[in-house]
């Protein structure tokens with residue numbers, strides 16, 4: 001009658017914290033992550049025949065995550081994802097693929113009296129660093145890194161004019177508008193054969209470069225549109241990180257509407273006189289793109 005056509009299982013929302021304590025200087029470095037592990041393989045009978053002998057319990061997966069975190073660096077998260085993924089594929093002959101997602105939360109070192117504090121940190125926003133990995137038996141490790149939930153706004157330096165007009169168009173052209181978005185930026189790495197190969201890569205430098213390029217381009221570009229600005233960002237990340245094959249952005253356009261206040265004693269609050277705006281929750285524009293190197297296959 002029926003057949004199992006998709007099966008993955010594992011542990012989600014494994015919360016993990018690791019501290020590195022430098023004995024000489026007394027400086028602590030902390031990392032907090034949320035890990036998801038999903039396994040694939042010859043596990044059909046656990047669904048179709050109640051055969052638990054093929055099940056590496058999700059609790060075992062969680063315990064393994066803690067042990068691997070004790071035995072290995074968990075920063076950069078790309079490297080830890082590869083370590084976890086490879087462990088399951090190499091340890092269990094019937095497990096053929098591991099999908100690992102790691103969300104790294106921000107703990108930024110406090111500055112007290114102008115000096116970096118050795119062991120105190122604060123959460124400076126909701127921005128997260130994300131890694132998605134797939135380790136497949138015989139096929140190596142594929143990695144995608146992401147920045148998510150980085151909220152930015154510029155109060156000028158953005159225009160939107162010259163767009164298609166017809167009988168459905170009401171939006172006026174603008175040469176000066178507010179631009180705000182919550183950045184979701186991803187970069188896909190060339191595939192790696194082994195964990196040793198992954199360990200050679202400076203993922204933290206790439207994350208820093210992608211973040212710096214995103215912020216600098218957002219701030220300094222005379223934006224003709226979200227589309228044009230995000231393409232410039234993608235292009236620069238591809239140039240800065242040679243091991244990256246593809247860069248993608250998904251940028252919501254978080255609108256700020258002008259409010260006409262001339263009904264009140266002729267108050268001027270539109271065009272160049274606009275200072276009070278109404279931030280909109282929804283609907284919002286949503287602009288997406290993937291940019292690859294010339295000659296690479298497009299995946300639109």
Ligand SMILES: O=c1[nH]c(=O)c2[nH]c(=O)[nH]c2[nH]1
Pocket residue numbers: 160171224225226227253285287
């Ligand atoms: O940068 C923009 N891109 C669009 O496609 C668009 N559409 C729209 O209404 N406003 C904007 N802004």
